[in-house]
Amino acid sequence: MDDANGTGVWSERDGHVLVVRFASPPYNFADLAMLEAIAARFAEADADPAVRAILLCSGGRVFCAGADLVNANPVANERAPGARNPFYVAAARLFAVETPVVAAIQGAAVGAGLGLALVADFRVGGPQAKFCANFVALGFHPGFGISAVLERVIGRQRALLMNLTARRIRAPEAHDWGLIDQMASDDGLHATALALAHEIAAGAPLAVASTRRTMRGDLAALVAAQTDHELAEQAWLQKTADFAEGVKAVAERRPGRFVGA
Template sequence: MTSDVTVQRDGAALTISLNRPERLNAVTAAVLNDLADLIEEAAADAEVRVIVLTGAGRAFSAGADLKSRQAGEGPPGTDTIVAGNRVIRALRDARQPTIAAVNGPAVGIGCSLALACDLVLSSADAYFLLSFTSIGLMPDGGATALVPTSIGRARAMAMALVPERIPAAEALAWGLIYKVVDAGELDASVKALTDRLSTGAPLALAATKRAINASTLTALEEALGRELENQGRLLQTSDVAEAVVAFVEKRPPKFTGS
C-alpha cells in the first residue's frame, strides 16, 4: 500500500482517504487497486461497522490522472477502468454501509466513486461533474447505471452529454446525494452518521443494503462491462490523445471524430 491512500480507524468506523492533494486526488490504476484492496479488507473485518471514503485536501477526487502520461506512467487505460470497477464492486458488495464524505469536487471516476457509496454527504461548496465526453470518453465506474438510477434518464443524459458542474445543493434536490452541510460541519456530520450506523444492528443493515441494491442496481454489472468495452475503444482514438495533450497545455481540444 502506498501513501496515496491512507486509513484511519475510529472505533468501528474506518475512513479511507485518497491522499494525493497536490493532484486533487486524481487517481491511477495503482491508486484504485490500493483503494479496492482496502475496501475488501475492511468488508471482511467483523470489527468494522461502517466504511467512509473521502479525499485529502480540497477535493474528493478530480478523476483519472491525465497528467500521468507526462510523468512517464502512461495515460489512463483499460487497466484504470478495470481497477475502478473493482472499487465500485467492493463498495456495492461490502456488508457494511459505505459513506462518501465529499469535501470538494467529485469529477469523472471520482464522481462515480462517490455515487457508488450507500450514503453521500457533501460539503455545500462541493460539486459533481461527469467530465468524460469533454475529453473524448464516455462515463465509466458504473456511472451509466448509478446516475440514471438516482436522477432519471433526462438529467443523467444532461450530466453526461453536456458536462457541467452540479453544485451540491442541486445534486441534493435532484436526489443524487443524501445530505449537504456547511463546509465546516462536514467532519462532525460524518462523525454523527458513523456513530449512528456503528451502533446499529449490523445484520439488519447488511440485509437492507443487499436488498435495496438488488432492486435498484440490476443494470450495474452490464453497465460495467459495457463501459469497459466501449471505453477501451475510445481510449485508442485520436480524439482522446488530443484531449490529453490539450488538458496538459490548458487549451480546448480540437476533436475530429477519429
C-alpha cells in the same frame, strides 16, 4: 492503520466506524494502487463484525479529480483482447462492499472521482462540492460504472444531462437532485459525515446488512458488466483524433476542437 505500502490510503477506527482516507495531492487522481488499497480496507471492514459502517474521505481541497488520462491513463489499450481492465476490476470490487459507506465530498468529484463518490450509499457535501461526468469533453465514454449507476441516484434524465454535457453540478443543485444527501459547512463536513456513519452503525447490524442487500440489489453485478461495456467503448474511442484533442484540450484548460473523427 498507517499507509505502509505508500498507496496514499489510510484507515482508523472510530467506534464501530472505519474511517478510510485517501490523499494524493493536489488532485487526488484515482489510480489502480489507490483503488486496490481502498478495496482492501473495505474488505477488512466487511470481515470485521465490529465495523458496522465506513466513512470514505480524502485530503485536500479536491475529493478526487478522476484518473490522470494525460500522464497515467489506467484504461489505455495495453491489454490482451478480451482481458478485463484491472482498474475497472478494482472499481467493481468497491461497489461490492457489504458494509454501508458514507462519503464526505469537500470539493470536485470528476470522472472516476464521481464514480468513487457513487460507490457510497450516502454523500455528505461541503459548500464547494461539485460533480462532473466530464467524459464527452475528453472525446471519451463514461467509465467506472457511471453510465449505469448515476441514474439510480438522480434519475435517467439528469444522468443523461450530466453525461452528454459534462456540466458541473455544484453543491446546492446536487443536493436538490439527491446527489448530495446532507449538506455541511467546510468546518463541519467530517463531523457531519462521521455522525451519519455512526447513526447507521447504531442500528441492529444484521438487520442493517439485510436491508441494504435488499435495496442495493444487483448493483455490484451491474457495475461489473457495465464496466466491461464501457471499456469496449473506450477502447475504440481512444484511437480517435477527438480523444487526442480532448486530452490535450483538458491539459491546456481550453474547450476541445472536435471534428467527429
